[in-house]
Amino acid sequence: MPKSRPTRPGQATRSSRTGRPIMVALDLLGRRWTLRVLWELRDGPQSFRALQERCGGLSPTVLSARLHDLRDAQIVELGEAGYRLTALGAQLFQALSPLQSWAERWAKATA
Numbered sequence: 442m443p444k445s446r447p448t449r450p451g452q453a454t455r456s457s458r459t460g461r462p463i464m465v466a467l468d469l470l471g472r473r474w475t476l477r478v479l480w481e482l483r484d485g486p487q488s489f490r491a492l493q494e495r496c497g498g499l500s501p502t503v504l505s506a507r508l509h510d511l512r513d514a515q516i517v518e519l520g521e522a523g524y525r526l527t528a529l530g531a532q533l534f535q536a537l538s539p540l541q542s543w544a545e546r547w548a549k550a551t552a
Contacts, residue, residue, distance in 0.1 A: 450462035469511075473507075474499055478496060478504070478511065479534060482517065482526050482530070483526070485522075485525065486525040492504065515529050
């Protein structure tokens with residue numbers, strides 16, 4: 442598995458030496474496939490294989506790395522039914538909901 446990057450506030454990231462929470466969060470969410478994994482977990486737990494299929498068959502190495510990062514950040518957890526959003530993950534998903542609404546309006550405006 443590739444070396445993990447910081448996933449917690451207070452740790453320096455590519456874009457912030459201070460580790461400001463917003464910068465760490467944006468660094469985490471900006472990683473390849475991270476938002477897609479979160480999106481696919483919105484409706485409930487998924488096994489690794491089901492999550493991989495829902496994400497268009499991304500490589501198991503990349504999925505494993507993203508899940509590791511998200512688990513380290515306490516956004517995703519592994520339960521008996523598979524990977525699922527934690528309470529913090531559900532709050533994050535709710536925080537992103539206005540962006541989904543904006544994207545729908547943007548799509549209509551630019552069609």
